[in-house]
Amino acid sequence: MTSAQIIQLLQSAIQFGTVIMFGAIGEILTEKSGNLNLGVPGIMYLGGIAGLAASFFYEFNNPDPNKLICLLLSFLAAFLASALGGLVYSFLTITLRANQNVTGLTLTIFGGGVANFFGGGLNTMAGGVGQISVATTSAVYRANINNLTNLGTVGSLFFSYGFMVYLAIIAAVVMHFFLNRTRKGLNLRAVGENPATADAAGINVTRYKYLATCIGAGISGLGGLYYTMDYIKGTWANDGTIESLGWLAVALVIFATWRSVNAIWGSYLFGLLFWVYLVIPNLGRKDIELYKMLPYLVTIAVLIFISLRKKQENQPPASLGLAYFREER
Amino acid sequence: MNTVMQHTKDPLLRIAKRDGIARPWAYTIRIIAVLLSLVVSGVFIFAVTKLNPLQVYEAMFDGAFGTSRRSWVTIRDAMMLLCIGVGLAPAFKMKFWNIGAEGQILVGGIVTAGFMRFFGGSISTPALLVIMAVMSLLAGCVWGVIPATFKAFWNTNETLFTLMMNYVAIQITSYCVALWENPVGSNTVGVINQQTKYGWFPSIFGQANTLNVILVMLLTVGMFLYLKYSKQGYEITVVGDSVNTARYAGINVKKVTIRTMAISGAICGLAGFIAVAGASHTISTSTAGGRGFTAIIVAWLAQFNTFVMILISFLLVFLQKGAIQIASQFNLNDYASNIITGIILFFILGSEFFINYRVILRGGKEADGK
Numbered sequence: 001m002t003s004a005q006i007i008q009l010l011q012s013a014i015q016f017g018t019v020i021m022f023g024a025i026g027e028i029l030t031e032k033s034g035n036l037n038l039g040v041p042g043i044m045y046l047g048g049i050a051g052l053a054a055s056f057f058y059e060f061n062n063p064d065p066n067k068l069i070c071l072l073l074s075f076l077a078a079f080l081a082s083a084l085g086g087l088v089y090s091f092l093t094i095t096l097r098a099n100q101n102v103t104g105l106t107l108t109i110f111g112g113g114v115a116n117f118f119g120g121g122l123n124t125m126a127g128g129v130g131q132i133s134v135a136t137t138s139a140v141y142r143a144n145i146n147n148l149t150n151l152g153t154v155g156s157l158f159f160s161y162g163f164m165v166y167l168a169i170i171a172a173v174v175m176h177f178f179l180n181r182t183r184k185g186l187n188l189r190a191v192g193e194n195p196a197t198a199d200a201a202g203i204n205v206t207r208y209k210y211l212a213t214c215i216g217a218g219i220s221g222l223g224g225l226y227y228t229m230d231y232i233k234g235t236w237a238n239d240g241t242i243e244s245l246g247w248l249a250v251a252l253v254i255f256a257t258w259r260s261v262n263a264i265w266g267s268y269l270f271g272l273l274f275w276v277y278l279v280i281p282n283l284g285r286k287d288i289e290l291y292k293m294l295p296y297l298v299t300i301a302v303l304i305f306i307s308l309r310k311k312q313e314n315q316p317p318a319s320l321g322l323a324y325f326r327e328e329r
Numbered sequence: 330m331n332t333v334m335q336h337t338k339d340p341l342l343r344i345a346k347r348d349g350i351a352r353p354w355a356y357t358i359r360i361i362a363v364l365l366s367l368v369v370s371g372v373f374i375f376a377v378t379k380l381n382p383l384q385v386y387e388a389m390f391d392g393a394f395g396t397s398r399r400s401w402v403t404i405r406d407a408m409m410l411l412c413i414g415v416g417l418a419p420a421f422k423m424k425f426w427n428i429g430a431e432g433q434i435l436v437g438g439i440v441t442a443g444f445m446r447f448f449g450g451s452i453s454t455p456a457l458l459v460i461m462a463v464m465s466l467l468a469g470c471v472w473g474v475i476p477a478t479f480k481a482f483w484n485t486n487e488t489l490f491t492l493m494m495n496y497v498a499i500q501i502t503s504y505c506v507a508l509w510e511n512p513v514g515s516n517t518v519g520v521i522n523q524q525t526k527y528g529w530f531p532s533i534f535g536q537a538n539t540l541n542v543i544l545v546m547l548l549t550v551g552m553f554l555y556l557k558y559s560k561q562g563y564e565i566t567v568v569g570d571s572v573n574t575a576r577y578a579g580i581n582v583k584k585v586t587i588r589t590m591a592i593s594g595a596i597c598g599l600a601g602f603i604a605v606a607g608a609s610h611t612i613s614t615s616t617a618g619g620r621g622f623t624a625i626i627v628a629w630l631a632q633f634n635t636f637v638m639i640l641i642s643f644l645l646v647f648l649q650k651g652a653i654q655i656a657s658q659f660n661l662n663d664y665a666s667n668i669i670t671g672i673i674l675f676f677i678l679g680s681e682f683f684i685n686y687r688v689i690l691r692g693g694k695e696a697d698g699k
Contacts, residue, residue, distance in 0.1 A: 038428075038488075092675065096682035101426055101488065102629045103678055105622050110671025116664040238664075244499075247492055254489055286507035293500040296493045303493075307485040316486075327346070 005279050007156055012278065013271030014165060015231055019044075019223045021168045021267035023249025025175050025260050026220030030086070031253060032179060033212035034192040034319040035093060038104030040220050041246025042111025043085045047221020048228040048242055049115035050081030055137035055234075056122060070137040074225065082221020085111055086214040094209050097323040112243055115224075119236035138234025141226075164226045168264075171219060175260040188212055192317035195324040205324055223249060251299040257306065257314040270295045343689045355684045362680030363644075366673040373668065378659050385655055392654020393647045403643075403650050405538045405608055408545040411635075411642040412603060413624035415545070415552045416596030418633045419589045420473075421625070422556060423569045425480065427590065429491025430597045430621030432498030433472045435614075437465035437601025439498075439505050441528075442521060442612035445605070446509060449527030457528045462602050469598015470591045472498065477590030481583040495621070502614050509612075520610045530607040541607045548596060553635040565589055597621070626674055645670060 023040050030037045037043075054077035059065045089107050092098040122132050142162045179185040190198040191208045199205045224242055228234065248270060255270075256262035277283055277291035306314050371382030378385065393403045413430050420427040441461045448457055472494060479485035511519040522528060533539035556562040564585050568575045575582050604616050623645060631637035652666030 036488075088675065092679055096679045097685075098678040098681060099629065101428075102626055103675075105428075105625060106671055106674040106678065109619070109622065109667050110675070113664045113667025113669075113671055117662060117668055120662040120664065238662075244496065247496070251489055251493060254486065284507075286504045289500050289503035289507060292503075293497050296496040296500075300490060300493045300497075303485055303490055304479055304483070307479070307483045325344075325346075327344075 003153070007153065009272070009275055009279050010157060011160060012275040013268050014161065016271030016274055017267035017269075018161075018165045018168045019227045019231060019245050020249040020252050020270060021172065021263050022164075022223030022226060023220045023246055024252035024256060024263045024267065025168070025171050026082075026216040026218065026223075027249060027253045028216075028256070028258055028260050028263070029175060029179075029188075029219065030213045030216035031258065031320055032189055032192045032317055033209045033216075034195060034317055034322065034324070035090075035209060035213050036100050036104070036321040037086070037089055037107075037213065037217070038101055038250065039085065039089055039107025039111065039217075040104075040250050041243040042108035043082045043217045043220045044224035044227070044246045044249070045108075045111040045115035045242050046085045046224065047078040047082040047218075048224030049119050049236075050221075051075065051078035051225040052132065052134060052228045052234070052236060053077070053118060053122060055134045056132055059134050059136055065136045067136065067140045070134075071140045074134075074137050074229065075222075078221050078225035079218040082224070083214045083218035085221070086217025087210075089217070090210045090213045093323060094206060094213070097325060100321050100323070108243070108246070112240075115242070116238050120238050122236075132236050134229075134234040138229050141229035142233070162226075162230045164222070164230060167222075168226075168267075172260040172264050179260070189317070192319060195319055196326075199324075199326060209324075220246075220249065248295060248299075251296075254306070254316075255299060255302050258316060270298075273298055341691050343691075345687050345689060347685060347687050350684055358680050358683050359677060362676040363673060366676035369676070370669045370672050373672070374655070374665075377665075378655075380659065386651075388655050388658055389648070389651025392652075392658075393650040395654075399650070401536065401538055403646055405541055406649070407639075407642045407646040408538075408541045409600060409604060409608065410620055410624055410627060410646060411638055412545045412548060412600040413597055413620055414627035414631070414638045414642060415548050415635050416469075416593050416600060417624055417628045418552060418593075418631075418635060418638070419556060419562075419565055420593035421628050422633045423565045423586065423589050425477070425586065425590060425593075426488040427473065427491050427593055428488055428622070428625065429472065429476065429494045429594075430600075430624055431617040431619070432491070432495035432621075433469040433594045433597035434601040434604065434617040434621055435495075435498040435502050436468040436472045437598030438605045438612050438616045439502055439601075440464045440468045440598075441602045441605040442509070442518065443505070445521045445528035445610075446518075449522045450525060454527055454529070454531065458530070458606065461528065461606055462599060465598045465602035466595040467598070469601065470595040472598065473590040473594020474587060477587045477594075481586040499614050502612065502616070506613060517613060518611050521612075522610070528606055529610060538607065541603055544599075544603060544607075548599075549635045549639065552596075556633065556635075561585075561588070623670070630674075630677055644673075648673065 023044055027037060027040050051074035055070050055074040058070060058073050085107060089103055092103045093100045119132065141164065144161055145159050179189060187198065187203050188208050190201070191203060191205050195205045223245070227242055227245065228236065252263055252266050252270060255266045273294040274292060276294065277288045280291070283291070374380065374385050375382050392399065394400045413434065417427055417430055441464070444457065444461045444464060452460065476485070476487050476490035476494060479490060480487045506516065506518055509518045510516065530537065530540045556565065564575070564580050567578060567580060568582055568585050572582055601616065605612055609616065627638050627641045627645065630641055648669050649666040652669055653663040656663040656665055
């Protein structure tokens with residue numbers, strides 16, 4: 001095991017972790033309002049494809065694309081499309097009181113369908129050949145300052161990533177501050193713990209649930225955007241990776257015990273476990289498949305551990321998964 | 330309450346829970362929802378393909394039932410989905426969120442493929458089929474009982490546990506695919522026993538998939554009777570409605586949880602056996618292909634009535650086959666079927682609201698629908 005290998009492993013872990021960190025931070029916000037949204041994979045799909053499609057049409061119609069517009073277009077499209085997915089979920093579960101788990105799973109099927117349909121077909125539909133590719137936008141997302149700093153190992157470990165890696169960390173910290181230190185954040189948590197009490201205290205339960213779910217979905221969708229733009233370099237792959245990453249994001253919420261700052265190291269740990277086979281010598285292809293099981297096994301272990309300890313502060317929001325109907329008490 | 334309300338303006342729309350609804354009316358609402366969803370899907374199809382939606386639906390019908398071969402593929406896939414839905418029904422009726430059908434199907438499939446590969450020829454096919462069926466039942470059972478045990482004793486969250494078990498099963502499948510690769514370098518197992526057909530479902534009445542239909546229909550009827558008329562089925566209903574009531578009534582909740590998930594997992598494992606021995610004759614990570622998730626929706630929408638599940642399974646598979654047909658006919662890819670499935674499910678889920686609640690306009694009569 002050389003130091004170059006270790007650096008490569010850590011870099012892979014951080015990039016992998018960033019995808020699921022966005023997913024988990026958004027889902028933490030959503031779950032704090034009492035909505036268990038199992039549509040995270042679908043939402044990440046929507047974010048990924050919307051960002052890709054927006055910059056694709058821009059680059060396709062402009063031979064000399066402006067980098068800033070590339071960035072803004074794809075970022076906004078990803079956030080809005082994912083938030084729209086959250087809105088569908090919110091309307092069905094909050095207003096129409098449909099079952100949250102079933103609605104979430106449907107959103108996952110729908111989002112995966114939309115993304116893979118357009119991801120596979122956009123280029124042909126627009127009259128192009130072969131795979132979709134947005135080189136310019138992807139370059140903006142992957143731009144880093146490692147070449148400027150000349151710091152060697154430190155540089156490649158800390159400065160070799162696109163801006164979204166740092167954005168994820170900032171988002172996690174801001175989310176933590178919001179949920180624990182602001183009035184709105186505390187109100188939101190009250191909604192998730194006991195909506196009837198929150199309602200009696202004059203908090204608009206429906207509005208909080210809607211906003212938390214839609215904004216949460218928007219943030220989760222950024223994970224998909226990071227995946228398409230940075231992780232696989234501005235292309236599309238119909239291989240279902242986003243779906244498995246989306247489920248890992250849901251698992252990460254539990255792993256982080258609903259605290260967004262824990263999601264930072266948790267996500268990197270998941271990444272490390274996923275890529276650890278890179279540094280283990282003499283692995284056959286089939287052994288690699290077994291090693292890829294690790295993040296899931298660790299999540300199961302954590303689930304069991306949390307349920308065994310039963311610590312008050314590690315529990316999910318009390319009304320998670322339940323619809324609220326004022327007249328039903 | 331009315332005197333207080335006089336001071337403020339009544340909201341434009343009010344919602345009240347229905348006390349009950351006549352069955353035909355409930356089905357009318359559901360049918361309206363499906364029709365609306367077909368209109369929305371039609372608009373989507375038109376926007377993408379610029380084709381007459383009616384023509385497209387015609388093409389879909391052709392794709393699902395156009396030839397007798399296509400009809401049989403539709404029937405075979407509907408049976409597969411139904412089988413998983415039947416397996417999930419007892420778990421969901423107990424409010425145990427078994428999201429792990431994918432994994433349970435895969436482990437059943439792996440065991441079946443393994444036996445087919447190594448014992449095809451040395452054991453006669455009928456005996457081998459029985460062994461494979463039993464082993465796949467056991468494998469699925471184990472995969473279901475693990476999360477159930479933790480749920481029963483330590484209240485471990487079963488939604489995420491079963492979900493993670495899916496990925497463990499997927500990785501084991503990838504491992505087996507790499508292990509049994511044929512031909513080397515293809516990264517697939519290939520069709521097992523292609524020449525000899527050892528361990529394949531035999532043709533009955535000249536059809537290769539008759540046994541699939543017989544098996545799944547037996548399960549469907551059996552599960553209906555089990556849930557509705559057996560003591561265990563009643564225990565499942567009570568635990569699902571209220572764990573505390575169940576405890577008070579002297580039901581051993583732990584035992585019921587584990588037993589029900591053993592049954593649920595075993596039937597999903599058997600679905601893996603049917604998928605491998607009765608349909609694809611190979612194993613890959615897409616053997617389950619998301620059907621474990623779709624089947625949850627089948628079971629939920631049917632309210633665990635296994636006969637209603639037949640209808641919903643056929644509807645969903647029809648859509649899938651139809652969308653694949655459109656895809657190849659109009660040069661699109663077949664993920665369109667997932668979009669249409671999603672739209673239809675959104676509408677059906679939303680329609681449940683109008684079955685359970687009444688929307689009252691401002692000034693509307695309170696006594697309505699009592």
